[in-house]
Structures are given as structure tokens and as C-alpha cells.
Amino acid sequence: MAEAQGIRSLLVIGGARSGKSRYAQMAAERSGKKPVLIATGEAKDAEMAARIAAHQAERGSHWCTIEAPLALGDALKAAAAPSTIVLVDCLTLWLSNLMLAGGDAAAEGQHLADVIATLAGPVIFVSNEVGSGIVPDNILARRFQDAQGRLNQTIAAACDSVVLVAAGLPLTLKPSAHSASIL
Amino acid sequence: MAEAQGIRSLLVIGGARSGKSRYAQMAAERSGKKPVLIATGEAKDAEMAARIAAHQAERGSHWCTIEAPLALGDALKAAAAPSTIVLVDCLTLWLSNLMLAGGDAAAEGQHLADVIATLAGPVIFVSNEVGSGIVPDNILARRFQDAQGRLNQTIAAACDSVVLVAAGLPLTLKPSAHSASIL
Amino acid sequence: MAEAQGIRSLLVIGGARSGKSRYAQMAAERSGKKPVLIATGEAKDAEMAARIAAHQAERGSHWCTIEAPLALGDALKAAAAPSTIVLVDCLTLWLSNLMLAGGDAAAEGQHLADVIATLAGPVIFVSNEVGSGIVPDNILARRFQDAQGRLNQTIAAACDSVVLVAAGLPLTLKPSAHSASIL
Numbered sequence: 001m002a003e004a005q006g007i008r009s010l011l012v013i014g015g016a017r018s019g020k021s022r023y024a025q026m027a028a029e030r031s032g033k034k035p036v037l038i039a040t041g042e043a044k045d046a047e048m049a050a051r052i053a054a055h056q057a058e059r060g061s062h063w064c065t066i067e068a069p070l071a072l073g074d075a076l077k078a079a080a081a082p083s084t085i086v087l088v089d090c091l092t093l094w095l096s097n098l099m100l101a102g103g104d105a106a107a108e109g110q111h112l113a114d115v116i117a118t119l120a121g122p123v124i125f126v127s128n129e130v131g132s133g134i135v136p137d138n139i140l141a142r143r144f145q146d147a148q149g150r151l152n153q154t155i156a157a158a159c160d161s162v163v164l165v166a167a168g169l170p171l172t173l174k175p176s177a178h179s180a181s182i183l
Numbered sequence: 184m185a186e187a188q189g190i191r192s193l194l195v196i197g198g199a200r201s202g203k204s205r206y207a208q209m210a211a212e213r214s215g216k217k218p219v220l221i222a223t224g225e226a227k228d229a230e231m232a233a234r235i236a237a238h239q240a241e242r243g244s245h246w247c248t249i250e251a252p253l254a255l256g257d258a259l260k261a262a263a264a265p266s267t268i269v270l271v272d273c274l275t276l277w278l279s280n281l282m283l284a285g286g287d288a289a290a291e292g293q294h295l296a297d298v299i300a301t302l303a304g305p306v307i308f309v310s311n312e313v314g315s316g317i318v319p320d321n322i323l324a325r326r327f328q329d330a331q332g333r334l335n336q337t338i339a340a341a342c343d344s345v346v347l348v349a350a351g352l353p354l355t356l357k358p359s360a361h362s363a364s365i366l
Numbered sequence: 367m368a369e370a371q372g373i374r375s376l377l378v379i380g381g382a383r384s385g386k387s388r389y390a391q392m393a394a395e396r397s398g399k400k401p402v403l404i405a406t407g408e409a410k411d412a413e414m415a416a417r418i419a420a421h422q423a424e425r426g427s428h429w430c431t432i433e434a435p436l437a438l439g440d441a442l443k444a445a446a447a448p449s450t451i452v453l454v455d456c457l458t459l460w461l462s463n464l465m466l467a468g469g470d471a472a473a474e475g476q477h478l479a480d481v482i483a484t485l486a487g488p489v490i491f492v493s494n495e496v497g498s499g500i501v502p503d504n505i506l507a508r509r510f511q512d513a514q515g516r517l518n519q520t521i522a523a524a525c526d527s528v529v530l531v532a533a534g535l536p537l538t539l540k541p542s543a544h545s546a547s548i549l
Contacts, residue, residue, distance in 0.1 A: 013350055015315065015497030016508075017515020047505070129349065131198030132381065133316015133499015134324045139230070141500045142199075149200020156350035164349055166495065166530055167379055167522035169539040173352040196533055198498065312532065314381030316499015317507045322413070325382075332383020339533035347532055356535040 008122040008176070009159040013129050013152055019168030021089055024126045025059055031122065033085040037065045038075050040094035055089070069097045073115045080119035091127035095151055096144070105147040113158035125159070127152050191305040191359070192342040196312050196335055202351030204272055207309045208242055214305065216268040220248045221258050223277035238272070252280045256298045263302035274310035278334055279327070288330040296341035308342070310335055374488040374542070375525040379495050379518055385534030387455055390492045391425055397488065399451040403431045404441050406460035421455070435463045439481045446485035457493035461517055462510070471513040479524035491525070493518050 010027065014020035028035045037059065043049035056065075068075035072094050079086045088094075098108055116123065131149045136142055156162045161176030193210065197203035211218045220242065226232035239248075251258035255277050262269045271277075281291055299306065314332045319325055339345045344359030376393065380386035394401045403425065409415035422431075434441035438460050445452045454460075464474055482489065497515045502508055522528045527542030 011350070015495065015499075015515065016501060017497055017512045017519070019515075019519045047508075128501075129198065129498045130500050131200055131498070132312045132314070133198075134313050134319045134328055135199060135311075136500045137321075138503075142230075145500055146200045149198065149202075152349075153200070153202045153351035156352055162350055162352055164354075166518075166539060167377065167528055168519035169522055169528055171354065171530075171537065171539060173349060173354060194533065312381065314383055315495045315497070316381075317496050317502045317511055318382060318494075320504075325413075329383045332381065332385075335532075336383070336385045336534035339535055345533055345535055347537075354537065356532060356537060 009116050009119075009161070010122075010124045010176070011127060011152070011155050011159040011162045012124065012165060012170075013127050013156075013162070013173075014165035015129050015132075018129075018165045020126050020128075020165040021055060022058060022168070023163070023165045023170060024087055024089065024124045028085045028087045028124055031085045033122070034083055035059075035063050036079050036084050036086045037063050038068050038072065038079060038086060038088045039065055040067075040069055040072060040088065040090060040097065042067075042069050042093075042097070069094070070101060070103075073112050076112075076115055076119060076123065080121040080123060082121050084121050086119075086121065086123045087126070088123065089126040091125055091151060091155065092130070092148060095148055099144065099147060106150060109147075109151040109154045113154045116155075116158045125155055127155065129164070192299050192302075192344070193305075193307045193359070194310060194335070194338050194342040194345045195307065195348060195353075196310050196339075196345070196356075197348035198312050198315070201312075201348045203309050203311075203348040204238060205241060205351070206346070206348045206353055207270055207272065207307045211268045211270045211307055214268045216305070217266055218242075218246050219262050219267050219269045220246050221251050221255065221262060221269060221271045222248055223250075223252055223255060223271065223273060223280065225250075225252050225276075225280070252277070253284060253286075256295050259295075259298055259302060259306060263304040263306060265304050267304050269302075269304065269306045270309070271306065272309040274308055274334060274338065275313070275331060278331055282327065282330060289333060292330075292334040292337045296337045299338075299341045308338055310338065312347070375482050375485075375527070376488075376490045376542070377493060377518070377521050377525040377528045378490065378531060378536075379493050379522075379528070379539075380531035381495050381498075384495075384531045386492050386494075386531040387421060388424060388534070389529070389531045389536055390453055390455065390490045394451045394453045394490055397451045399488070400449055401425075401429050402445050402450050402452045403429050404434050404438065404445060404452060404454045405431055406433075406435055406438060406454065406456060406463065408433075408435050408459075408463070435460070436467060436469075439478050442478075442481055442485060442489065446487040446489060448487050450487050452485075452487065452489045453492070454489065455492040457491055457517060457521065458496070458514060461514055465510065465513065472516060475513075475517040475520045479520045482521075482524045491521055493521065495530070 012020045012024045162174035164171045195203045195207045345357035347354045378386045378390045528540035530537045
């Protein structure tokens with residue numbers, strides 16, 4: 001019945017080590033659906049490999065994992081299904097990969113937002129808040145900060161519900177009428 | 184009737200590209216009053232000129248614009264009127280101009296806060312949250328971070344209502360009994 | 367009666383100059399109990415000395431102050447009592463001292479969290495949000511950002527209530543059934 005009402009979508013934003021990934025994982029696990037992770041990070045160095053391994057250990061082995069450093073929209077369309085819940089962790093690494101590859105962040109962000117409404121099952125996105133510190137000296141860092149802020153706005157507008165996590169605790173930015181059914 | 188109850192004032196804070204300017208513009212446009220922008224930014228380089236042009240394009244041509252990089256209190260007193268709504272975008276650039284000019288940020292911030300209660304019409308301020316990242320190495324950046332935090336507190340205390348914007352979505356920090364009449 | 371129900375605990379987080387210390391001080395003063403400050407900062411340079419002096423001037427002379435740059439759990443156990451309210455300001459400086467001394471931030475954070483439930487009186491912690499800006503270039507800064515985020519999560523989980531302060535105004539992250547009795 002809830003399924004017949006269409007796709008459910010949640011964006012979880014927060015700072016570094018705010019507990020946003022864990023919150024999103026718990027939301028996925030509480031859904032009772034089969035959890036699928038779309039991982040956007042690539043283990044390019046030891047520090048990143050350690051972060052990815054720590055996240056995997058937190059999730060446990062009942063998760064199915066798909067890697068999609070760039071082709072996120074396609075991976076999402078392929079993975080979404082009524083019986084599964086897809087967790088995209090995270091949009092920040094995807095955006096970083098996209099910008100390093102010379103992609104158009106605004107266009108790709110809008111394309112991703114457009115995909116959300118077409119999915120056959122629920123999706124949860126995790127994304128970083130990176131715009132609330134001192135504006136960086138570095139122009140590339142400023143461009144990334146702008147692109148991340150814009151992407152968060154674009155995905156937030158397309159999602160049914162949006163939550164800000166701080167110190168492991170959620171603040172609702174956009175309440176969903178259907179949040180009980182997804183969470 | 185609502186007018187007779189005195190000045191209405193709103194402070195909108197948020198990180199870089201959080202959607203705070205757009206939220207403030209929509210609040211101004213929904214008021215039904217004639218919108219006046221007090222712009223504090225100066226186009227000193229190409230990057231800043233591009234940011235200013237992008238904001239102008241978002242606003243549309245029915246806005247009247249006044250530039251006030253330093254004399255913000257005077258510009259505000261001159262522009263405020265019962266039939267208009269004044270948008271100050273943004274306090275962060277004003278503070279930056281003030282500190283570069285050797286002004287006393289604490290005293291000027293308190294002076295601006297004192298002006299709010301004397302205005303003949305409603306005002307909306309936009310200001311950046313810059314204090315939620317790693318404390319910067321650079322002492323000038325730390326001074327700016329402190330001055331911005333203090334200014335946000337001072338103006339928040341003087342305004343009827345305060346909103347925090349993240350991912351384009353508002354969280355009410357200080358609800359106004361009169362918020363319906365301003366927005 | 368409220369006392370018999372056990373310890374009350376509050377975590378106040380916020381960015382630099384968000385008003386978090388002042389909010390925590392007011393909460394302590396409104397409790398009607400004797401306020402005790404556990405200060406974790408050491409005046410190692412002129413800038414830090416000025417920050418500490420400014421905080422002391424804000425608090426007034428009826429506060430009793432204990433310095434605990436490292437042995438925070440012990441100081442907390444010694445200071446907590448039914449007739450007093452202990453304010454720890456702040457966890458960020460304690461974490462910085464701990465990491466500079468080569469301590470295990472995760473283990474010490476969990477130990478501190480375990481102490482909270484054993485205290486003989488109420489406690490308020492102040493801590494910085496440092497994870498919502500651009501990820502720093504510097505690996506030590508990234509480690510600190512991660513450790514601070516993790517510590518905030520650990521202490522938030524152990525406290526009865528958690529508040530996020532921005533522009534001097536509180537947002538409740540974790541409401542306490544007993545918040546009326548502590549504040």
C-alpha cells in the first residue's frame with residue numbers, strides 16, 4: 001500500500017564524524033528491506049582505505065555493496081527495487097570524483113535529482129555539510145564548497161525528507177508525511 | 184494594525200551556498216512590500232563580480248538595489264519604510280569591509296543592532312555561519328571567525344526572529360509572534 | 367525528589383563564538399545550585415590567556431573554578447555533589463590537551479562518558495562543532511576533526527539532553543524529560 005504511493009527518499013546531511021552514516025544505516029536497517037550500499041569512495045590511499053574499512057565493519061555482512069565512484073545515477077536505477085533499500089554513501093565523495101574528472105557538477109547534480117523520482121524503490125543519501133567554517137583560501141576548496149552546497153540544496157529539494165545530524169542526533173529539516181514507512 | 188505594533192526583523196544565517204540568500208529573498212517577496220536590497224559586497228575581483236551577478240539574476244529586476252559596503256546603519260535608516268521591505272545581503276561582507284578598514288567590529292555591530300529597533304519598516308539580514316569548521320591556523324581568520332560569531336549573536340538578540348538555513352531548508356532558531364506578518 | 371531520580375547531564379555544542387559557553391553558564395546559574403567550573407584550557411599564550419580572562423569576566427566571582435587540563439574524569443567525580451552544578455568548559459580543549467599528550471582519544475572519551483552516570487550531582491559540558499567546514503589539508507587537523515566528532519557523539523549518547531547553539535540561540539537535539547529540573 002505504502003509502496004503503491006511511489007518512491008520514498010531521504011537525505012542525511014552532517015559534518016565530518018557527525019554520525020550521519022550510522023544514522024542512515026540504522027534508518028535503512030529499520031526499514032526491514034534488503035539493504036544495498038552504493039559506495040562512492042575509492043581507496044586511493046591508506047587513510048581512505050581505513051575510513052572505508054571502518055564503515056564496512058560498522059555495517060555488517062548482510063549488506064550488499066556496489067561501487068559507483070562516478071556513474072551514480074545508473075547504479076541507483078539498477079539497484080533500486082521495491083524489496084530493497086539503497087544507501088548512497090556519500091554524495092561528497094561522488095562530487096569530488098566528478099570534479100576531479102572534469103564533470104559539470106551542477107548538471108550532474110540536477111540529473112541525479114531527476115533520477116530520484118523514477119526509482120523503483122526507496123533511497124537514502126548521505127552528504128557532508130562543508131560550508132559552515134571559515135571560507136578557505138584555496139580557490140579549488142571554495143569551488144568544492146560552493147558545488148557541495150548547491151548539490152545539497154538540489155538533492156534536498158528532490159527528496160521526500162531531509163535530516164541534519166549533529167553529535168549523532170537528528171534534526172528534521174524536511175519532514176516527510178511518509179517518514180514512518182521508510183524508517 | 185500589524186504595522187502599528189512596530190518594526191519586524193529577521194536574521195537568516197547559514198553556511199556557504201546553504202540557500203540563505205534565496206530563502207531571504209523569497210521571504211521578502213512573499214511580504215507583498217516593495218523589495219529593496221542593501222548590497223554590502225563590492226566587486227573587487229572577477230570571482231566576487233560573478234557571485235554578485237549570479238545573486239542579481241536570481242532576484243530579478245523588480246528589486247531596487249543600494250550599495251553600502253560600510254555605512255550600513257545609515258543606508259538602513261534611509262531605506263526602511265512601511266511600504267518597503269529591506270534585505271541586507273550580507274553582514275559577512277560588511278564585517279569583512281569593516282575590519283579591513285580598521286573599524287571596531289564589536290562597537291559597530293552593537294550600533295547596527297541598536298538601529299534595528301528604530302527602523303520605519305521591516306528588515307531581513309543575511310549572515311554566514313563560519314565558526315563550525317576546524318579553527319583556522321591564520322590569526323586574521325580566527326579574529327574574523329570570532330567577530331562574525333559575536334556579530335551573529337548581537338544581531339540575533341536584536342531581531343524578532345532568526346532562522347538557520349541548511350540545504351535550502353529553514354530551521355527556526357527564534358520564532359516570532361509576528362512571523363506570519365513579515366513572511 | 368528530582369535528585370532521587372539520579373544524575374542530570376547536558377551537552378551544549380556549537381561553533382566558535384556561537385554563544386555556547388554563555389548558554390551553558392546561564393543554564394548553570396538558573397539551576398539555583400552552587401556553580402563550579404572545571405576549566406580545561408591552559409593559558410599557554412597571550413591569545414589563549416585573553417580568551418580565558420574574557421570567559422571569567424562573563425561568569426562573575428560567585429563561581430568556583432577548578433583547572434583540569436587532562437584529569438577531567440577525576441576532577442568531575444571530585445566536584446560533583448547534589449548541592450552544586452558542574453560546568454566543564456570545554457571538551458575541545460581537553461581533547462586537544464589529551465591528543466598533544468599522546469592519549470587515546472576514543473578510550474578516554476568512552477571513560478569520560480562512563481563517569482557521567484556515576485556522578486553525585488548535575489553536570490553541563492561545552493564542546494565545539496568543528497566538522498562542518500571544508501575538510502582540512504592538514505592530517506593532524508583531520509585527526510582532530512574526527513576525534514572531536516566522535517567525542518561529541520560519545521558524550522551526547524551518555525547525556526540526558528543535548529543542545530546545539532547558533533547565534534546565541536539553542537536548538538534541542540536531545541530533549542530531557544528532566545530538563546526543567548536542571549535548567
